[in-house]
Amino acid sequence: MENQMFEILRYGIYGGSISLILIGLYAALTKRSLIKIVIGLSIVDGGIHLLLIAIGYVKNGTAPIFSPGFENAVDRMVDPVPQALVLTAIVIGFAVTAVALSLVIRLYRHHHTLEIDEIKNLKW
C-alpha cells in the first residue's frame, strides 16, 4: 500500500513538473502577446524547480534540518543540494523575469501594443 502511494506520488510529481515545463514552452513559443510569453517562461522555470526538488526526494523523507529531536534522522533526510540549487535558480529566474517585464514596459511605451505581430523587429 505504501509502495503504491509512493509510485503514484512519483508519477504525479515527475509527470506534473514535466507537463508544467511543456505547457510553459508551448506558451512561450506560440503566444503572440509579450506578457503571455513572459508568463510562459515563468511556468517553465517553475516546472524545472519542481523537477529539481523532486529528484532529491527519498522515501518517508524529512527536511534536512537538524532541529532538536531530528539529530539522528540523517537517513531519512532528503537531498539538500537540489533545494539549495533551486533557491539560487528561483532568484535568477526572478531577476530574468524582472528584466523581461521592464523590456515589455519599454516596448509598450514605444509601440502602444503588446502584440508581437505589430512590433516589426520581433518577427523572425
Place this chain on the structure above:
Amino acid sequence: MKKLIVILLLAVTGYFLVDSFMDLGRTGPVVETGVKDFYLDKTVSELKVANTITSIVVNFRGFDTLGEVTVLFLAATALGGILYKRRHHVGERSVLFPSSPIVRAGSKLLFPAIVLLGVYVFIHGHLSPGGGFQGGTIIATGFLLMLLAYDNFSVSHNVLSFIESFAGIFFVLFGFAGMWAGGTFLENFLPVGTMNNLFSGGIIPIVYILVGFKVAAELTGLIYTVLHEKES
C-alpha cells in the same frame, strides 16, 4: 502550421524528459554516494549549523550565492537603466487609486508585523527553514503592501542604494577576510559555537543577514521603480 512544429518539438522534448526522470525513483541513481552525504555529515560535525540548506547556500556553495546576489543587483540596475527617461518626474505614481480606510488601517497594522517576521526569518536562517532570501522577500512584501495602500508612501532611493551597496561590499569583504584568516575565499573563520544556538555557525548567519538586507532593499527598489513608471 507553426503550432504543429511547436507541438512536435514539445513531444520530442517531453519524451526525453520522461525518459530521463521517470525511472529515477525505481532504479535510483547510478552513483549512490553523492556529495550530499558529505554535506549532511559536515554540517553537523564542523559547521554546527542545523539547517543543511543554509550551510550549502552560504558556505559550501557560497560562491554561487555571491553570484546570485550579483544577478539580483544587476537586474535592479538593469531595470533602472532600461526604464530610464531623461526627464524623470520623481514622486509621480502610475497606479493611482484610492484605497479604502480599512485597507489603509489594516496595512499600517500589518506592516511592522511583516517586517518583524522577515527579520525573524533571516536571523534564524541557520536554525530553521528560511534565510536571507526568504526573509528579504517577506520584508519587501511589507513595503509592497504599504505602497499599494498609501499613494503617498515613498521610500528613499538613496537609502535603498546605500543598504544594497553596503550589504554587497560586506559580503565580498567577509570573503576576503576568510582568505586572510583561513586561506580560501569565503572560508568560515569565526568560532562555530554550539549547535542550535542563535550565535553559532561562524560567519554563516552574518552573511545570511547581509543577504537578507540586500534582497529586501533590492526587491523594494524594483517594486518602487516599476510602480513609478509613468505611461507616456
Place this chain on the structure above:
Amino acid sequence: MVGSPVLLIAIPLLAAFMIPLLGMIWKELVRIIPGLVLAFMMISSASMLMYVTNNGTIIQTLAGWEAPWGINLVFSPLTAFLATLMTFMGFIVWLYSYRFKRNVDFEPAKKYFIFLMMLVAGAVGIVITGDIFNQFVFIEITGISAYALTAFYTGRNSAEASFKYLLMGALSSSALLIAIAIIYSQLGTLNMADIASKIHLMPAGYKVTALIFFMMGIGIEAEIFPLNGWAPDAYTEAPGPIGAAFAGIVVKAGVYAMVRMVFTLFDVSGAMDILLTIGLITLIVAETAAIRQEKLKRMLAYSSIGQMGLVFVAFGIGTLEGVYAALFLMLNHAIIKPLLFLSGSQLVFNSKEKLIKEVNGLGKYMPFTAVLFALGSFAIVGLPPFAGFWSKLSVLTAAANEGMLLIIALILIVSVIEIVYYFRVVNRIYFFDKAEDLIPQKPRVNAVIAMSVLGAIILIIGFNPDVVSTVLHNASADLMDTPQYIKNVLSAGQSLTN
C-alpha cells in the same frame, strides 16, 4: 604572479557594488574605476598565465572545501589563455568607450560601465569555474549584463533586440538547468572533474540527452546555428563597443563552455561529429546570409557567427592540430572582429540607417579609421601577411591531415564568399564618392589608441605567428588531456568514486 584566480571575480563584484556609492562622491569615478578594475584583471591574468605556463595548473578551492564538495576555480593553460584574452579585450573596449559615452547622461553612463565590467567578469567566471552550476550562475550574470547593454540606447529599436535575446537566453538557460538536473540525479555531483571521472557509469541514453540539453543551453552564447537568431539584431542595436565585446568576450566564453563539455565532461562517441556538423551548417548559413546584408553591423554579426562555425569545424576535427587551429582562430577572431566593430561603428557613426552604402568614399575623410577597417577586413578573410592567414592555414592543414577534403573545399568556398562581401565594403570606402550630407566622424584620442593597439597586434601575429604558438600549444594540449584535468582538480581531496 599578481593576485589569484578568485580575485578576477571578487574584485569586479566588489567594484560593482561600490560604484553607486563612489558615483555620489565624484561622478568621474564611475568611468575610471571599471577601467582600473579591468586593467588589474588583465595584468593579473597575464601574469598568472606566465606562472601557469611554467609551473602547471592552479586549482583554487573556495570556502575551505576541497574539489568535489566545494566550488573550485581552475586556472589551467587553456583557461588562463582565454581569461587573459577576454580581460584584455574588456580593457580595450573600456578604453574605446571612455570618452565616447561622455555625451550620455550620468545615470546611463554609470550603468553602462557597471554592465561592461560585469560582462567581462561573468565571461571570465564561465571560463575559470570548475563547477557546472556555478557556470550557470556566471552565464546568467553575463546574460543579464548583455540584455541590459543591448537595450542601452532608448532611441533605437534596441528593446526588441534585447527582448529577443532575453527570450532565447531564458529558454536556453532552462535547458541548461534540465541538463544539470539530469547529471545531478544520476551522478550526485556538480563538479566538472568529478563528473568527468564518473560519466562512464551513466547509461548512454541519459548521457546523450544531457549533452543535447547542455548544447542547447550554451549554444546561445556560442552562436551555433539554430540558436543564433538573437545575434544580428543584438549586434546591430547595441552600442558599437558592445558589439565588439560580444564578439570578443561573450562568444568566446560560450565556445569554451561548449568544448569543455564535449571534450572533458562527456565521453559520448560521435560528439565530435555533432560539433563538426553544427559548425559546417552554422558556417554556410551565416556566410550566405552575410553577403545579402545591407547594414554594416548586421554583416559583421553574420560574419562573426560564420567564424564561430569555422571554430567549431576546427574543434570537430578532433585532433590536437585541430584544437590548436581552433584556438588560434578564436584568438584571431577575438582581436580582428572587435577591431572591425570599433572602426566600423566609427565609419557609420553619423548615419541614421547604418547602411553599407553610407561608408562610400570615407577613406579620404577618415583615413586612419578606414585603414584600420581595411586591415581588419584583409586579416579576417585570411590574406597572407596578416594574422587571419595563419589560423586559416592551420585549420586547412589539420583537416588535410585527417583527409577531410570536402571540408577543405567548403572552407575555401566560404572564404571566397567572405572575400566578396568584405572587399565590397573596402571598395566602397576607397573608390566611391562620398554622399553629400554625411558628416565624417573624427575619432577621439582614446578610440584611436584602442583601435591601433588591436591593429598592431594583428600585424605582429601576422608577421611573426610564433609569438603565440607556445601558449596555444599548451592550451590545446590542456584541452585534450582529460585524465590530467581530473587529476589536477581531484588530487587535493580524495575522489568520491566508489
